[in-house]
Amino acid sequence: MRLKSQSLDLPPRGLSGVGLGLATAAGLSAAMVMTMASLPTTAAELPPNDYPTVARADYVFACMQVNGQTRENLQKCSCSIDVIAELLPYEKYEEAETVLSVVQKGGESVSVFHSPLFQEKVKELKRAQVEGELRCF
Amino acid sequence: MRKSALTGALLATTFIASPALANDDVLKQTANPNQWVLQTGDYFNQRYSKLDQINKDNVKNLKVAWTFSTGVLRGHEGSPIVIGDTMYVHTPFPNIVYALDLNNEGRIIWKYEPKQDPSVIPVMCCDTVNRGLAYADGKVFLHQADTTVVALDAKNGKEIWKAVNGDPKKGETNTATVLPVKDKVIVGISGGEFGVQCHVTAYDMNTGKKVWRGYSIGPDDQILVDAEKTMSLGKPVGKDSSLKTWQGDQWKIGGGCTWGWFSYDPDLNLMYYGSGNPSTWNPTQRPGDNKWSMTLWGRDVDTGVAKWVYQMTPFDEWDYDGINEVILADIKVKGKDRKVAVHFDRNGFGYTLDRGTGELLVAEKYDPAVNWSTGVEMDPSKPNYGRPYVVDKYSTAKNGADVNTKGICPAALGSKDQQPATFSPKTGMFYVPTNHVCMDYEPFKVSYTAGQPYVGATLSMYPAPNSHGGMGNFIAWDAGEGKIVWSKPEPFSVWSGALATAGDVVFYGTLEGYLKAVDPKDGKELFKFKTASGIIGNVMTYSHKGKQYVALLSGIGGWAGIGLAAGLTNPNDGLGAVGGYAGLKNYTALGGVLTVFTLP
Numbered sequence: 001m002r003l004k005s006q007s008l009d010l011p012p013r014g015l016s017g018v019g020l021g022l023a024t025a026a027g028l029s030a031a032m033v034m035t036m037a038s039l040p041t042t043a044a045e046l047p048p049n050d051y052p053t054v055a056r057a058d059y060v061f062a063c064m065q066v067n068g069q070t071r072e073n074l075q076k077c078s079c080s081i082d083v084i085a086e087l088l089p090y091e092k093y094e095e096a097e098t099v100l101s102v103v104q105k106g107g108e109s110v111s112v113f114h115s116p117l118f119q120e121k122v123k124e125l126k127r128a129q130v131e132g133e134l135r136c137f
Numbered sequence: 138m139r140k141s142a143l144t145g146a147l148l149a150t151t152f153i154a155s156p157a158l159a160n161d162d163v164l165k166q167t168a169n170p171n172q173w174v175l176q177t178g179d180y181f182n183q184r185y186s187k188l189d190q191i192n193k194d195n196v197k198n199l200k201v202a203w204t205f206s207t208g209v210l211r212g213h214e215g216s217p218i219v220i221g222d223t224m225y226v227h228t229p230f231p232n233i234v235y236a237l238d239l240n241n242e243g244r245i246i247w248k249y250e251p252k253q254d255p256s257v258i259p260v261m262c263c264d265t266v267n268r269g270l271a272y273a274d275g276k277v278f279l280h281q282a283d284t285t286v287v288a289l290d291a292k293n294g295k296e297i298w299k300a301v302n303g304d305p306k307k308g309e310t311n312t313a314t315v316l317p318v319k320d321k322v323i324v325g326i327s328g329g330e331f332g333v334q335c336h337v338t339a340y341d342m343n344t345g346k347k348v349w350r351g352y353s354i355g356p357d358d359q360i361l362v363d364a365e366k367t368m369s370l371g372k373p374v375g376k377d378s379s380l381k382t383w384q385g386d387q388w389k390i391g392g393g394c395t396w397g398w399f400s401y402d403p404d405l406n407l408m409y410y411g412s413g414n415p416s417t418w419n420p421t422q423r424p425g426d427n428k429w430s431m432t433l434w435g436r437d438v439d440t441g442v443a444k445w446v447y448q449m450t451p452f453d454e455w456d457y458d459g460i461n462e463v464i465l466a467d468i469k470v471k472g473k474d475r476k477v478a479v480h481f482d483r484n485g486f487g488y489t490l491d492r493g494t495g496e497l498l499v500a501e502k503y504d505p506a507v508n509w510s511t512g513v514e515m516d517p518s519k520p521n522y523g524r525p526y527v528v529d530k531y532s533t534a535k536n537g538a539d540v541n542t543k544g545i546c547p548a549a550l551g552s553k554d555q556q557p558a559t560f561s562p563k564t565g566m567f568y569v570p571t572n573h574v575c576m577d578y579e580p581f582k583v584s585y586t587a588g589q590p591y592v593g594a595t596l597s598m599y600p601a602p603n604s605h606g607g608m609g610n611f612i613a614w615d616a617g618e619g620k621i622v623w624s625k626p627e628p629f630s631v632w633s634g635a636l637a638t639a640g641d642v643v644f645y646g647t648l649e650g651y652l653k654a655v656d657p658k659d660g661k662e663l664f665k666f667k668t669a670s671g672i673i674g675n676v677m678t679y680s681h682k683g684k685q686y687v688a689l690l691s692g693i694g695g696w697a698g699i700g701l702a703a704g705l706t707n708p709n710d711g712l713g714a715v716g717g718y719a720g721l722k723n724y725t726a727l728g729g730v731l732t733v734f735t736l737p
Contacts, residue, residue, distance in 0.1 A: 054667070061724070062700030073704075080703050095628060097697040098649045102629075102671055104694035105212050105264055109550050109632075112574055112598035112608065129703060137704045 051085045051093065059084075080132035087128040096125035162274045163317055164403060166220065171680040173219045176269040176314040177557065178636075178677070181465040182400040184559035185637045186678045190685035191736060192640035196654045196664045198736055202686060204669075205243050205731040209233065212673050213692035213729035214555075215269025215314060216634070218277075219679040220291065225272070226690075226731055230258060230265035230282045236294060239681045243733075247294035249279075249287075257283045257305040260331065260588065266312050266673075268398075268555070273317035274342065280324050284311045286340060288322070298345030302326060302338055307587050309333050316399035316408060318438050321348055325395030329413045329458070332390030332591040337399075337410065337434075339441060349441035353393025353412035353429050354379050360429065361441045368445045368495055370523045382426035382451075390585050391423070392416035393430040397460030397555055400478070405493055407435040407444055409463035409478055414456045419580035419593035420534040426451035431459040433480055433488070435495060445495025450484050451524060454533040455509060455578060456549040456594070457484035462557045468565055470498050470617040479616040481558055481569050483551025484525070486513060489616045497523050501619030503612065504552040504571055506601040509545055533578050533594075541579040541595075548576035548598040554632065557675060558614075561637035564657050566622060567614040568643045570631030573601045574608050611635075611645060611653075613660065625660040633689070634675025646672025646689055652734070669730040670694070684735055692729030 056078070063077035064070075084093065099122055103113045112118070166174040170187040178184040191199065207213065209228040217226045223246065224237040231253055236246040258265055261282060271278045276297060277289045284303035287296060302324055303309030308331020316323040321339040328335060336352040351361035357377060364376045380388060394413035401408045412434065415427035431450040436443050450457050464479045470489060478492035485507030489499035500513035509532075510525040529535050533542045550572055558569040576598045583593040600608045609627035614620070633646030643657050648671040654664040674690030 059700035059703070062698045063703040064700075066701055067704045077700065077703060081700070091628075093699075094649055097699060098629060098671060100697035100699065101694040102648055109264070109554065110694075111596065112548070112550075112600075112630075115597060115599050117599055125699065126702075129699070133704055 049082075049085045050090045051081070052090070055090065055093065056081050056085070076136045079136035080129070083132035083135050084125070084128040087131060088125060092121065092124060096121045161403075163272075166272065171219075172221070173216070173677045173679045174272045175317075176215055176218070176271060176675070177398055177400065177462070180318075180401040180403065181560075182398055182462050182557065183464060183466065183562070183637075184557055184635065184675070185561055187639045188678055188680055188685045189638065189640035190680070191638065191642060191678075191687060193642050193656055193663055195736055196640070196642050199654070199664055199666065199687065199734045200737050201666075202733045202735040203243050204733065205235075205237065207233070207235075207690070207692070207729040207731065209692075210695060210728045211692070212264045212266045212694075213690040214266040214312070214673050214675070216675040216677040216690060217688055217731060218270055218272055218677075219681075220272050222681070223291070224679075224688075225270050225277055225291075227267055227270050227279065228729060229267055230261075232267055232279060232281045234270065234277065234279055234289065234294065236291070249289055249294040251279070251281050251285065251287065253281055253283045253285075254305070257310055260305050260308050261310045261312070261327070268312060268314045271315050271317050276342070278315045278317055278322055280311050280313060280315050282310055282312070284309055284326060286315065286322065286324055286345065288342070288345065298343075300340050300345040300347065303328070303333075307331065307333060308589075308591075311396070313396045314398070316401060317342060318401050318408065321438065323399060323408060323438065325397070325399070325410065327394050327396040329392035329394040329416050330590055330592050331588065332392065332416050332585050333394065334389055334391055335394035335413065337395050337436070337441075339438070351436060351441040351443070353395065353432065354383070354388045354391040354415070354427070356380060360443070361436070362443045362446070367443045369447060371494070371496060371517060374446065379428045382428040384424055387423050390416060390591065391427065391430065393432070394458075395460065398462035398557060400463050400465050401438065402465055402476075402492060405435075405444075406438055407492070408438050409433065409435055409465065409492065411459035411461055411463060411480060411482070413458040413460045414453050417583050417591050417593035418456050419538055419582060420452060420454040421538050421580065422582060422593065424452075427453065431457065433459065433463060433478070433490065433495075435478070435492065447488075447490060447495050447497060447523065449482050449486065449488065449525075452534070454527075455484070455545060457482065457547075457551060459483065461551070461553060461555060464558060464560050464567065465492055466560050466562070466616070468617050477616065479560070479567060481553045481567075481614070483547070483549075483553065484509070485547045485552040486510075486525070487614055487616065487619060489619065499616065499619040503569060503614055503621060504547065504573060504601075504610065505621075506546040506573060506575065506604060507552060533580050538580050538582055541577050543577045544575060544602070545578055546575040546601055547572060548574040549578070549596055550574065550598070550630075556632050556673070557634040559635040559637040559643065561643070561657055563639060563641070564637075565615075565617075566657065567616055568635045568637055568645075568657065569612050569614050570633060570635055570645055571610045571612055572608065572630040573604060573610050573626075574598050574630060575601050611655070611660065613657065623660045625655065625662075632673040632693075636676040636678060636687075638678060644676040644687060646674065646676060646691065648672065648693065650691055652676065652687070652689060652732070666734070668732045670696070686733050686735045688731060688733040690729055690731050696724070
């Protein structure tokens with residue numbers, strides 16, 4: 001959404017660490033732009049692996065809670081979110097995250113999130129997560 | 138369900154006009170832009186702030202100044218209020234109230250936690266939200282989930298009075314804020330899905346004594362209409378205007394609930410609100426127009442008697458609850474200066490009416506996806522003047538019970554739900570958070586049991602087909618012409634109330650958890666920041682010691698915790714395994730969070 005021009009003035013947020021797991025310099029600079037744009041929502045402009053550090057850290061935090069807080073698990077959990085980020089643009093990850101979060105509220109208003117369309121977004125994330133497990137654990 | 142023992146007393150209070158005390162504390166307090174005294178910003182419900190320190194050029198620099206965890210999970214609607222150096226924050230059930238000291242980084246001055254029977258929770262159809270507090274005359278007013286209305290001493294949180302407005306055992310509950318006006322506090326009620334005969338009620342601001350009650354549905358002395366003087370579309374409503382439009386006693390469990398917002402015009406002495414859907418959701422069980430459900434009301438605040446009514450969706454077939462806010466503004470309508478009431482209904486039409494007379498000026502779709510009706514008849518000489526033209530294909534009554542009517546737009550939650558829009562007197566535009574969602578609707582026959590759900594339809598909802606794929610739009614609306622000025626697509630519905638400011642910024646929140654700031658001219662995004670969780674609260678602003686702040690509550694659902702399932706053969710093991718970690722509990726049990734922003 002017309003983000004880039006003005007959003008470059010924004011202070012960089014959590015830039016360090018965003019480059020983790022990026023293969024190319026082009027990918028890195030694009031990711032930096034997107035980070036400065038503070039989490040854009042439009043897929044078309046996004047390169048792969050555009051996750052903000054806070055989203056990666058949130059994932060690794062939870063992953064280490066269940067697998068154990070060891071150096072080895074830090075490695076595995078980081079690897080697993082990097083695989084997800086490679087397979088799924090952040091926009092898709094965020095959509096699935098929103099669906100998973102919002103359905104925890106019951107009631108008529110959230111029933112739309114139980115529709116196949118939204119559940120498919122969650123399944124896409126789960127598929128990426130399985131891939132992460134196969135490669136990293 | 139209501140017995141008419143009340144009626145005599147009601148009549149007496151109705152026709153002996155109570156003395157109009159010149160209590161203009163709310164007017165005085167809301168005139169000070171440093172404060173945010175009512176949920177709606179002001180009596181006109183404009184949600185507009187004259188503060189301009191945060192403006193369209195510097196809003197991109199907004200930083201988190203401080204946060205406050207409410208400690209309660211579940212959906213957080215409404216917003217904090219600010220009076221002087223104190224901020225008052227409410228929570229969903231159990232409806233805790235905090236007074237926070239703005240001079241001392243939000244330190245808690247006092248906390249009030251009502252004792253409520255948790256059995257009220259399952260009777261609340263749509264989550265245990267609460268849309269917040271109001272302030273007048275040194276008192277903070279809370280309307281609890283169990284319908285207890287409480288006046289608290291703003292200084293120390295002590296109860297001054299309490300009044301019980303309904304009975305949760307019959308399905309009567311509350312989610313709405315209250316309207317403090319003159320010497321009264323006016324409140325609504327929920328329970329349309331439980332067959333409640335809903336009403337608005339005025340309590341004495343100083344004692345909590347009931348002054349008047351006006352039902353949405355029923356005999357004239359219960360609904361407080363005057364057959365000769367109460368007008369609808371330019372004509373007196375006549376005798377038994379509600380009863381005539383119901384079959385048998387269905388009106389007694391007819392709904393027409395009042396869980397939305399209230400506005401007020403001090404010059405006209407009228408309050409405005411919308412009444413909700415008739416129950417049940419199965420239209421074939423309640424033939425007739427079901428007046429005055431789905432109706433906009435202008436009532437005299439002293440007597441409760443209606444000056445005018447306008448029914449938007451006669452004989453509702455889709456649960457297009459009419460409770461959304463009624464915003465008052467002075468704008469040009471088709472070139473002429475008018476004092477209007479503007480309402481974005483769930484049914485997808487944006488209505489502009491003369492707020493003195495109820496004359497219908499504009500009725501146009503504010504989402505192009507709306508398909509259940511082709512339009513509203515605007516010619517006063519036509520017999521169907523003011524009524525929507527219903528498309529047969531989308532008529533769940535024509536298709537009948539146990540038939541699934543498909544592709545109806547909007548869905549039952551409406552092109553817009555309760556989340557309030559904002560009006561900027563500077564641009565003359567309304568900024569509206571919307572749903573872009575359609576539905577399939579299958580009514581079925583239900584029978585009524587007090588305190589049990591009385592719904593009678595199965596629904597499935599999905600994003601509007603053949604559009605941008607998202608579930609929402611944030612739009613700018615010209616209420617004088619009935620036209621969308623710009624529309625910004627959103628991946629999810631916007632369930633957060635908007636705020637416009639003199640700094641040429643419009644704010645709203647999203648379900649992903651972003652606070653967004655956009656340019657009122659074209660909707661260009663100027664800033665966004667991801668808060669702790671999804672936002673269904675409303676954005677507010679205030680100023681303290683010369684510095685402007687923007688604040689909102691986030692909190693819906695819970696932490697997605699995606700990483701919890703990583704590395705486990707059985708993802709459910711994760712939840713068990715983490716039970717013992719104190720660190721995780723702190724991380725996830727934060728519940729609703731108030732985030733306060735300012736410029737560095």
